[in-house]
Amino acid sequence: MSRYDAIVAGGGHNGLVTACYLARAGLKTLVVEKNDWVGGAAVSRSLHPGFTYSNCSYVSSLLRPEIMRELELPKHGLQILPYEGGAVFMKGGGYLAMYRDHEANRREFARFSPRDAESYDRYSRDVLRHCRFIRPLLLRTPPDPTSFRPRDLSELAFLGRKLFAMPEKDIYAMIRFWTMSISDFLDEYFETPVIKAYLAVSAIIGTALGPMSPGSAYVLLHHYMGDVDGNIGAWGFARGGMGSITQALMASFKAAGGEVRTGSGIEKILVRNGRTTGVALANGDEFTAPLVISNMDVKRTFLKHVEERDLPPAFVKSVKRFKIRGSSGKVNIALDALPRFPALPDDSPCIRGDMHFTDSIERLELAYDDWKAGHFSRDPFLDMMIPTTTDPTMTPPGKHFMSCFVQYAPPKIEGRDWTDADRDAFGQTVLNQIEEYSPGFKKLVLHAEVRTPRELEAEVGLTEGNIFQGELTFDQLLFNRPVPGYAQYRSPIEGLWMCGSSTHPGGGVMGAPGRNAAAEILRSLKKPAAMGEAYAVL
């Protein structure tokens, strides 16, 4: 039996971020991971000879620059590449393009509506205003609004000052924005269905909401508040696939003296007299530590690996009610050549961006209707990308890796578990949709990895296959994330902490929960936290 100062349960990006900060603060830190590899949902595996996939997450924007810099991730091999534009292919052969160049984009929108072309600037400005409010909160522990501790009071005051520094109409606008549907929000700016469809999808990705569900607008913000080198709202690829992020984190962790054990997951978080004493692994190994930090989602942590009787009943009930409904799947495809989309000119940069086939909000909502009925969407939304048009490291030259994020896919099919036949049918639905806009596409497919919520839960450990470790709705944000009273990365069990995306500020490959958890832990140990303050937002 080995002793550590801290054990991180789960080697996803947030677990590794926490582990890095603890190791750098001098704690003898162990990361345990059930898979034979680390990465969680930021992982690159080779499932076809010569091809590297981004098996789960596929693009990067949210990963905090503070973390990249403090943990020296570029030195450990991380390179983020901004990508270009995108397109929506429309029924009937047309398409809407998105370009990085402002004027090209304006002229493209103006083909559909001169008014929409100009409204886009106002829309971007307004969304950016909301981002300016939320971004400084990402790397701060949410205050407990019921506490009188000086720290909570000062953090509450910080929130209050930010809120009341806004003009009255912006306060109205923000409260509306946080609670309304993306469809209603977009209707205030745009009249063109395909433009609205392109912009709406950011509000439903990873979320068991439709574009007409209240609360979906906030999810848009979650996808907009990141940046690539200060360019807010921009997204990029991690060179070598998303696994490069966690590989760089692991290298940084090991360089700080950390230890990683893969191949056997947590069986039980050991608890004695209300405090944790360590972990027992599925293979029988036991490790002791006064600190256990769970990278797993809040449901998996407390309902699977802790005895319920060790927890206050109200907490258990809240955890059980935590909304973590799976809504998406993933199809990863090895391609023999770059597919052609006849609608696109051969030199169009859109092929290097995100491509969709859902050309109206109504189609997106109908796709959600299937999910509600317990079925995967017959006409799903695809966020399709070919990172190898930018990244030369993932396939041999001329071959390509295509990543398709697919929504909607329910955690269960009409109430029963997914079968392999369901999974294959789901995969076929995706390939058929692409083939419709790229005749001959299927002939290029060398290998496809089809992942439904079932596979996401079984491999990555995400309950119900929810990619954000819990939905990003207003009732589950800030000091209510994951559950009221436990938003400061602590749990009812002394020494047991949370650092996954179930905690503030939520999912995406952001690392903020991991860093915030480490900051709270180090503060509780009276160790001077060796982290810079959040980057100033002027």
Next chain:
Amino acid sequence: MKNAQLHFRQPLQTTPFHAHTSAANKLNAWAPWAGYTTALNFGDETMEYTALRNQAGLYDLSPMVKYEISGPDAVRYLSRLTLRDVAKLAPGHVHYTAWCDDEGKLIDDGTLFHLPDGRFRLCCQERHLPWLMDSAIGFDVRVRDESEAVAALSLQGPCAYAVLARAGFADAKSLKPFQLAEYRLGKSGKVMISRTGFTADLGYELWTSPDKALELWDVLMEKGALHGLRPIGTTALNMARIEAGFMIANMDFVSATTALRPDRTRSPFDMALDWMIDFNKGPFNGRAALKREREAASTQWAFVGLDIDGNVEAEHALVYDNKKHEVGHITAALWSPTTKRNIALAMLRRPYHAEKSGNLWVEIYALRELEYHKLMVKAAVVPRQFFNPARRRATPPGMM
């Protein structure tokens, strides 16, 4: 259809004069303006500026954002949209105007043309179609972006009329400042000429259809040669506009429709445009807020001219009271070749523009051979119209 989607190959559009401006652009010095490729200079900005103040300069104005407003309610609509009373703007006349959002913050300024046929043309720096259309709710009016449909040239300088007369537009002699009329161009063409401009000098703007653009350029350049006419780029024009004291949206103030930070917006009082507000004409956008601002005397900023000691340009400099207390910043600065003064346009916190303007200093970092000289230089608030010659107003116009 496909061709219409090739914006990515050439994101910036070219103006109807591009065949000629590109041939004349010796240094290939281009810059984007409102989605178009425009000349920064044609080879020598100093000589272009000199032509503008001494003979005449020809500037491609086509990228200017232009909206056509027509319909039975056009006058009422424009009075509701803008700060001035458009009922007083007769056909054949132009006025300088501005418009605000409902909070009384400036969206843009521009020129409103009342065309001889009754239609209106609103010219401005930024695009505002959503705001113009929202403001049109309840009015029987048509708003159309006609930026691409109109080719325009600005002919400015003391010899501007001489060039016009020689080019066949001698009738423009009767145009007073801010008047316009239509003239024949060649056998079948038409050109509208307005006595307007951005240089505070004698000058005209010429408006025609894109298919007549090159013909218009040719006749002006050919006939203008005797008078020293030369094409000028944006750099020379900007020097002249600073001397004129004119403002540009998103350079001297941030438009209320693009401002990200709520404290960046400015009211017409801040920008010294309150003279154009007509509170008596009936409701207009921003009226209630502007009335409150006037009654409470709550205006915080003042857009002023500064005359700065020495000859080092104070671009982007901070302005201090008593060398210590920051009271504003400079939005545009120039060593003015014509007035031989070191001038600037500045945004000052009140009352440092007036009662407390006696001890203003400007902090300038002068880069000289890779090293900065940090200067603290005295500055005085002066009228923004640094250059305002009588020939600008003379009718009939002078020939030189």
